Amino acid sequence: MNTTAASHAVELTGLSRKFGSKVALNDVSLQVRRGRVFGLVGANGAGKTTLIKHVLGRLKAESGLVRVFGFDPVSEPVETLSRIGYLSENRDLPAWMRVDELLRYTEAFYPKWDTAYAEELRRQFGLDPRAKIKTLSRGENAKAGLLIALAYRPELLLLDEPSSGLDPVVRRDILEAIIRTVADEGRTVFFSSHLLEEVERVADDVAMMFNGQIVLTGALDDVKENHHRLILRFNSPQSSAPIVPGVLRITGSGQEWTAICNGKREEAVAAAARVGGRVVAEDSPSLDEVFVAWAAAKSK
Amino acid sequence: MRTPAAALTWELWRRHRARLMTVIGIVAAFALVYPRLCAWAGFNPDSPDALNEIAKVIGPMNEAPALARVVRILYYLFLAMGPTAAMVLTLLYVTWVSTFTEFDPRTKDPMTFPARRFTLPVSTPFLFWWHFLAGMTSIVVLYASWIYGVRIPSVETFAVYKNCLGWITLLAVAQGIVWSLAAWPVIRMLVLTAALFAFLFSPAQVQFFKSPMVLPPLFLMGAVFARAGLQKMRHGQWQGRALEWMFPTQTATGKLHGPKRFASPAQAQLWFEWRRFARPLCFYAAALAVVPVVVHLMVRFVAGLGPLQDATLFGGIMALVAIPPFVHFFFALSPTRTDPPFLMIRPLTNGSMTMAALKAAALSTVISWLLVCAMLGAMPWLGDVHAAFRKMPVLPGVLAAMLTGLIFLTWRFVAVNLCIVWFGKRWMTGLQVLGIYAGGFMIPILSQNDAYANSLLRILPGLLVGLLTLKFLLAFLSFRLSLKRRLLAPSALVAYLVVWGLLAASLLAILFFVARPPRELILPASLGIVLLVPLARVGFCPLALARSRHT
Numbered sequence: 001m002n003t004t005a006a007s008h009a010v011e012l013t014g015l016s017r018k019f020g021s022k023v024a025l026n027d028v029s030l031q032v033r034r035g036r037v038f039g040l041v042g043a044n045g046a047g048k049t050t051l052i053k054h055v056l057g058r059l060k061a062e063s064g065l066v067r068v069f070g071f072d073p074v075s076e077p078v079e080t081l082s083r084i085g086y087l088s089e090n091r092d093l094p095a096w097m098r099v100d101e102l103l104r105y106t107e108a109f110y111p112k113w114d115t116a117y118a119e120e121l122r123r124q125f126g127l128d129p130r131a132k133i134k135t136l137s138r139g140e141n142a143k144a145g146l147l148i149a150l151a152y153r154p155e156l157l158l159l160d161e162p163s164s165g166l167d168p169v170v171r172r173d174i175l176e177a178i179i180r181t182v183a184d185e186g187r188t189v190f191f192s193s194h195l196l197e198e199v200e201r202v203a204d205d206v207a208m209m210f211n212g213q214i215v216l217t218g219a220l221d222d223v224k225e226n227h228h229r230l231i232l233r234f235n236s237p238q239s240s241a242p243i244v245p246g247v248l249r250i251t252g253s254g255q256e257w258t259a260i261c262n263g264k265r266e267e268a269v270a271a272a273a274r275v276g277g278r279v280v281a282e283d284s285p286s287l288d289e290v291f292v293a294w295a296a297a298k299s300k
Numbered sequence: 301m302r303t304p305a306a307a308l309t310w311e312l313w314r315r316h317r318a319r320l321m322t323v324i325g326i327v328a329a330f331a332l333v334y335p336r337l338c339a340w341a342g343f344n345p346d347s348p349d350a351l352n353e354i355a356k357v358i359g360p361m362n363e364a365p366a367l368a369r370v371v372r373i374l375y376y377l378f379l380a381m382g383p384t385a386a387m388v389l390t391l392l393y394v395t396w397v398s399t400f401t402e403f404d405p406r407t408k409d410p411m412t413f414p415a416r417r418f419t420l421p422v423s424t425p426f427l428f429w430w431h432f433l434a435g436m437t438s439i440v441v442l443y444a445s446w447i448y449g450v451r452i453p454s455v456e457t458f459a460v461y462k463n464c465l466g467w468i469t470l471l472a473v474a475q476g477i478v479w480s481l482a483a484w485p486v487i488r489m490l491v492l493t494a495a496l497f498a499f500l501f502s503p504a505q506v507q508f509f510k511s512p513m514v515l516p517p518l519f520l521m522g523a524v525f526a527r528a529g530l531q532k533m534r535h536g537q538w539q540g541r542a543l544e545w546m547f548p549t550q551t552a553t554g555k556l557h558g559p560k561r562f563a564s565p566a567q568a569q570l571w572f573e574w575r576r577f578a579r580p581l582c583f584y585a586a587a588l589a590v591v592p593v594v595v596h597l598m599v600r601f602v603a604g605l606g607p608l609q610d611a612t613l614f615g616g617i618m619a620l621v622a623i624p625p626f627v628h629f630f631f632a633l634s635p636t637r638t639d640p641p642f643l644m645i646r647p648l649t650n651g652s653m654t655m656a657a658l659k660a661a662a663l664s665t666v667i668s669w670l671l672v673c674a675m676l677g678a679m680p681w682l683g684d685v686h687a688a689f690r691k692m693p694v695l696p697g698v699l700a701a702m703l704t705g706l707i708f709l710t711w712r713f714v715a716v717n718l719c720i721v722w723f724g725k726r727w728m729t730g731l732q733v734l735g736i737y738a739g740g741f742m743i744p745i746l747s748q749n750d751a752y753a754n755s756l757l758r759i760l761p762g763l764l765v766g767l768l769t770l771k772f773l774l775a776f777l778s779f780r781l782s783l784k785r786r787l788l789a790p791s792a793l794v795a796y797l798v799v800w801g802l803l804a805a806s807l808l809a810i811l812f813f814v815a816r817p818p819r820e821l822i823l824p825a826s827l828g829i830v831l832l833v834p835l836a837r838v839g840f841c842p843l844a845l846a847r848s849r850h851t
Contacts, residue, residue, distance in 0.1 A: 056645055060850040074850045075785065081647035092642045095407055096575065104561060108568030109647050134407050 008067075009034045009156050009188040010055055015064035017050055017212075024050040026212040028064070032205070035186040037178060039199035039220075041291055042209030048192040049089060051209070052160045055190070056086060069155065082110065085154030089161040091141045095134035099127050099144060103151070110152035118151035125173065139170035146177055157181050159191035163198060171198065178202050196288040208291060210298040220287070226263045227293075229285040231256065232277035245271045249293035260285050260293035304422050308430055316397050323390045323442070330383050331449045338451075343379045350380040350453035371753065383452045388461065388500060394442050395471050398435030399478040409485050411478055418534045428530045432475065432523065439471050440464065469515045470499050472522030480529030489587055497592040566652050572643070573660030578667075581627055585668035588623045592616075593675045596682050608683035610690075617688070620675055621703065624668035624710045628661075632717035644849045650842035651788030654718065655796070658838070661714035669707050701815030708807060708832075716837045722844035757820060764827035771836045778839030787842035796838065804833045 010032035017025040025047050032038045042048050053059040054066050057073030057080055066073055073080040093102060099122070107113040122129065125143040127136075136144060142162065149157060157178065163171040178189050179202060193199050199206060200220065207217035216223065234242070237254040244250055246268040247259040257277065261268035269279055285293070313320070338345045347353040354376045404412035417427065443464045446452065452462075473495055481488035562568035596616070599605050608616065646653075679685050720728045782788040807829045811817065817825050 057850055058641065058644060077849065078647045078649060081645055084645075086645055088641060090641070092640050094572075094576070094640065094642060101575075105568050105572055108562035109565045 007034070008032055009036075009069060010038075010190060011065070011067040012051070012054070013065040015051070015054060015061050015066060017054070017059065017062050023212050025054070028209075028212070028214055030207055030214055030217060032188060032190050034188050035182070036204040037182055037189040037202050038191070039203030039206045040190070040192040040209065041194070041196060041199055041206060041287075042192070043295055046209040047212040048209055049160055050212075052158060052190075052192060055158060056084065057081070083155040085149035085152065085157045087142070087145045087149045087157075087159045087162050089164060091138065091145060093133045093141060093145055093148075095132070097133050098129065099131050099133070099136075100129035102133065102144060102148060103129075106148040106151070113152040117153070118147065121147045121150060139166050142166055142170055143173060146174060150177055150181065153185065153187070155187055157187065157189045157191075159189070161192055161194065163193065163195055171195070175202055196286070196291055200287045206287070208294055210295065215294055215298060216290075223290065224284050224287065227285050227290045228261050228265045228268070229283050229289065230259045230261065230265075230268065230272070230279050231281035232259055232272050233280045234277050236276075242272075242275050242277060244268065244275060244277070247271070249296040256280075260289055262293075304420065304426070305430055308417075309434065312397075312400070312434060315402075319393070319397060323393060326386055326390055327442075327445045327449060330386060331445075334379075334383060335451055338379055341375065341379060343376065345379070345383075345451045345453045348454055350455050353453075354380050380453050380455065383446075383450055384455065384461065387446045387450075387452065390442060390446075391439075391467060391470070392496070392500075394438050395435075395474050398431075398438050398471055399475055400431050400435070401478060411482075411485070411488070413479065413482060413530075413533055424531050424534055427534070428527050431530070432472075432526060435471050435475060436468050439467050443467050465515045465519070466499070469519040469522065470496075472519045472526065473499070474522070476522035476525030476529065478529075479533060480525040482529060482533050486583075489583075490591060493587045493591045494595055497595050565646070565648050566656060569646070569648060569653060569656035570659050573656045574663060576660075577631065578660040578664035581631055581664040582667045582671070584627045585624050585664075586671050588627065589620055589668075589672050589675045593620075593678055593682075597678065600682055610684065610688040613679065613683035613685065614688040616682070617676065617679060617685070620672050621706060624665065624672055625706055625713065627668065628665065628710045628713045632713040632721075649787060649789060649792075650845040650849070651782065651792045653845055654788075654838065654841040655792055657718055657841075658715055658796075661711050664714075665707065665711040668710065697814045697816055701810050704807070704810050704814075708803075712832065712834060715834045719837050719840040719844040722841060722848045724848060757824070760824040761827060764824060764831055768827060768831055771831060774836035775839045778836060778843060782839065782842040785843075785846065787846055800833055800835055804830050807833065 008031045010030070012028055012030045015025050015028040016023070028047075028051060030051075040048050040051065050059065054061055055068055055073065057066075057077050060074050068080045069083055071079045071083075097105070103118055103122070107115070107118070125140075125147060127140060127144055127147065131140075133141065133144065146162070149159075159174070159178070162174045166174070175198060178191070181187050181189055189202075191203075203220050205218065206220050206223055207214050209215070218226075230247075232242075232244075232250075232252075234255045234257070238257065241250050241252075242257065244259060246264050247261045250257050250259045252258050259268065259272065272279065335345065344353055399411065400417075401411040401413050403410050420427075447462060447464075474492065477488060477492045477495060481491060562571065596608070600607065607613075643653075717732075720732075779788070779793055783790060783793065808826060811825055811829060812822075815825075
């Protein structure tokens, strides 16, 4: 399929994968639209890295379909990988290379490599060209990885936990790079992260994964609009969390409890009333609260 | 485990259990099986001079067929030298284990002292003494096992190894070098190689091992350096001070130097393979070949010792020509050799990656052999080369052909193991090693029975034709599948087939016009050569790489 004909940057249909008896991905379907920033969130072991490895072609789908700009990453690796800029969670750059060697080496694979841009990024990131990768700090290593992922202006920037374990300055650099990638040329960014406030800052669309399944996906604004935080007051103190059907998670103590519900607000309010609770306040939850609520609901 | 010492001892045992069991197995095999092999072959291991014992047995064999003669000579050499060689190898092995270092997958340094041990709540003197004494104990136990448990044939040149103080001094010096030079791995490797050769193979060893004025001071010096090195390592005091005056650090605003721009992805990939493994292999070959020759030259011209005896010089030349195949063989089978995900996501076809790896292997082969040839050129300064080869019952043409064969095998070790590495099936590597052992076990059988050897010679052509048919069939299937899956460009296939044809033709030409083997060996040797030039396993490389890239 031609890259221009594909309507989505990434398209996964019914993707499943097992490692022994452990189901890593279970019938995952997902579309990442071109020119959008897509954030993938999920707990440790939810399957985010496995999903990203399928997009890269590092894992072959046991069942289902993976397409990146219309290409199959396994049977058409050159066509796929030449369009992807990838930053690994494991910072697996060759330890023996120097920064300048890393740039020259990577440049050879990408005809669209922008030398001036690469040099600009290198200076911006403060990377010594003669420094060996093994002598770089964790943050510098991430910057070096980001540099080679960005310098050929890839159509898809694929970041696996890009800011995991990094200090706020490096995290800011990475976020700015994501924003610039999209602002400059409307390219696509697909990233996974634990840091939900970051996802909230930059993502247009999000997907949440639990136990190898996508439990929630959509535009970030829609996700936030569809979730409600209800402050419930009960006439008498509750010794344990009241069971309110339709509510993802309920926390609190005594007479006042906080419930997070998904979409069906009226039903949740009615259900709360049936167990003796009334809504005294209401607002939109943060993405972090939505995530925790879904995690609680799925782990029940 | 109630004490730190017990915990550390358990860790040492747990980590090296398989290796130490192998060493115990080797000593046990020589203690129990070796005397029976000697009795079976009519070889007296208690003879005052084992080499004379061999000459007695080999002498009256002129009527035996060529293959049987070669096999029998090899077998008796094994009986005479095997225990000493195994003893020295296990000594080196236990010395390495007793430096308590590990392979660091991040820096690829094979001798990194594990940092986690420095975080244990024990004092530095305790850490030092435990490691030092545990190492010494291991070495003394090994020494006692060999000397008192195995009947080692008497060979005058090797008599100096029977010295326990020499063994523990070697360990103290090794610990001193490894721990005190931990911040400078390249210098450490060179100094360590020089020290090992000085101890084990230099003509000065006689003085080292016999003089009471040499070993005790060396032992003390090694211990002092080891103690200081451990202290400095624990607190990172020497880290990052490496040769700053030679390699000044540049600021972040410094200009981009690096390698020149690559003309193509394939060229970049070749550079990557060169830097990743071919250059280190050349370095190891250089360290193993150049350092000992320089040590010998210094001993010869600075200390005024020598020249080398004919047998020692002959052994030295044999050791030199074994270095490139030895280094490449161990690299090819190395379990630490993996391809990083960084490499797997390059937008490059599997065929191109394979070709880059094969070319890099060819480069390291050529450079390693050039280094070795240069060192061979220095041999006339160390002794009488003509005299050393006078007793060698092989024609110069055969020697030249054997040398060419070794050069080819050096490259082949890497080429044929590529697909195994990429398949990620380590047991396949183990199978190869088992195959080598199986061949080794066949030697005593063949050497004892000429009828077996003759039968083998008769069935060998048929066997080789069968294997060749299988090889071409597998090659056809693998290449067809690679082309069908677009893992390999047709032009790359044609290029490799041309290289394969030229390589096979060149080796056959050397066989016919230089080696000139006896008539009965021409057919099996020709078929064997065609069988050895890798085709099917190279054909499987793109498929194996695809499996590795897309698990």
